[in-house]
Amino acid sequence: MGKEETSLIIPQHIAFIMDGNGRWAKSRGLPRYLGHREACKRLIDLLDTLIELNVRYCSFFAFSTENWNRPQEEIDHLMNYLEEFLSKELGHFQKNDVRIHVSGDLSRLPESTREASIKAMEETKNCKKFHANICLNYGGQQEIVRAAKNLVADVLEGKVNKEEIDEALFSRYLYQPDFPSIDLLIRTSGEERLSNFMLYECAYAEFVFTKVKWPDFNRKALLDCLRVFSQRDRRYGGIKG
Secondary structure, three states: OOHHHHOOOOOOEEEEEOOOHHHHHHOOOOOHHHHHHHHHHHHHHHHHHHHHOOOOEEEEEEEEOOHHHOOHHHHHHHHHHHHHHHHHOHHHHHHOOEEEEEEOOHHHOOHHHHHHHHHHHHHOOOOOOEEEEEEEEEOHHHHHHHHHHHHHHHHHOOOOOHHHOOHHHHHOOOOOOOOOOOOEEEEOOOOOOOOOOOOOOOOOOEEEEOOOOHHHOOHHHHHHHHHHHHOOOOOOOOOOO
């Protein structure tokens, strides 16, 4: 890392809403799905930068529960690109000690995408340096409802006493219970909303919205976001000084 990078405050967990792929392609006279292909290429470069900066956890919003409303051709291409990414980069993940996690309801995914996701998780389960969480067919509200149902089931079965339920216990029922809460959420392409992404985990996250579209989101764009984050005064509801 350079001198400037070492002066930055590095979040433990960064989440990315990877927005602007279709608009990036359209502005170049290309089909929308080619924007998704470029987006997957961007992922591996960004992972290497995050590892270099000693970030430990990252979550990527790859496909939401609402994205099924998009044209089927675009969905098919996106799933193919994700499969290719998970399969092609498997050796890179293992070499760099990257563990792949996948969050969301995988049952609705194409069988080949589901299998590629499961294989990536299995083949990297012993990696420990960096944790990459790919959110597929994921919705924040749906995650909370799923967690609540599973918690209620354990209460009814006598596995949990309802008096013991608090925020920490509830978080154990989320998709990634061993991930820390999100420190920084970055959304690309200029939109300024959460779009149902990791609502529980973002309770005290800092938000940075950049106009850079995801296919153009490179090392410089990431460092720009980290500079903004480093200037934030995180009080967690309290006061300082």
